[in-house]
Amino acid sequence: MHVQRLVSFPMYDFPEVRHYTIRFWNAVVDQLAKEGVPDLRETIVPDPACEKSVAEGSLLLGQVCGYPLTHAYSGQLRVIATPCYSTPYSSGPEYCSVVVVRKDSTYQTVADLRHTRCAVNGYDSNSGMNMLRALVAPLSHNGRFFSKVFATGSHKSSLDNIASGNADCCAIDCVLYTLFLRYDVPEAKQTRVLPTPGFGHKRHRAALRANAGRTSLSIRGLASLALAYPAVSGGPIRCGD
Incomplete structure (x- = not known):
């Protein structure tokens, strides 16, 4: 055929x-x-x-x-x-994920996210799962850090779960997050980026x-x-x- x-x-x-x-x-x-x-x-x-x-x-x-x-x-x-890509978080061939929480949350550091609910777009995602896993691994206890981790199917759905209060944090591809904010995606407007050191990779x-x-x-x-x-x-x- x-x-x-x-x-x-x-x-x-x-x-x-x-x-x-x-x-x-x-x-x-x-x-x-x-x-x-x-x-x-x-x-x-x-x-x-x-x-x-x-x-x-x-x-x-x-x-x-x-x-x-x-x-x-x-x-x-x-x-x-x-x-x-050119974003506020990366440039050139390098990229990063951004850790996102609700705007009105009290979280200030990655360590503050211990025992919180984490949304991932998919368990096979580099930006939404793998990068975040590597970030929290040094802070984990017996391989555990979050109280709950669940898959949403997409970065946009992860943001929706943050905005609606069903999750406390997620990691978003920095290019996609930049585009969400640029084009006024409502879910993104209700979130903010949590400062993270060196959260990037090719x-x-x-x-x-x-x-x-x-x-x-x-x-x-x-x-x-x-x-x-x-x-x-x-x-x-x-x-x-």
Whole structure:
């Protein structure tokens, strides 16, 4: 069966920036077509985390989180570059997560979050789970720190749980949090960033340069990367008894 090849950038695509994502996607696909790449899918196909396209072998160019890259997608994808984003929390190929709490909460340090309820977007997320796990690990007791950890399905849902009081903290990809604030996502407006020391790491994402939509999506350019990804090893965050 003939399979059209898919270009997908799902990581920072949400309704408020959909117009810019489409512009960026069109620019990339147009450039690939000019370079003679055949069998390109001519419309955007919803494909969260590129799961379907990787499984069926139709993904040509995509963007994925570093933790799935080295775990669920190990050996299935080849890293070609990472976008250089510009945010108040990071710049260039380096990135970080931000620890987020309600604006009216009394938490001032990461240590204050002991025995609180933590929302993660997914147990396979580098920014929402793996980075936070590494941050609280030195503060844990017998491998436990939070009283409860639960998955929400997305960074936006994690913020919603913080805003509604169902969770006390979460870790959010700094690029996504910047875009949420820039485009007035209500859940983000009810939160604040908790100061954290050195909460950053390089991320691998396959991508291609295109001008359209870059500024609106905070993309500055691209940086090439070695294939080795120094992701923090270990399992999901464990909650307290």
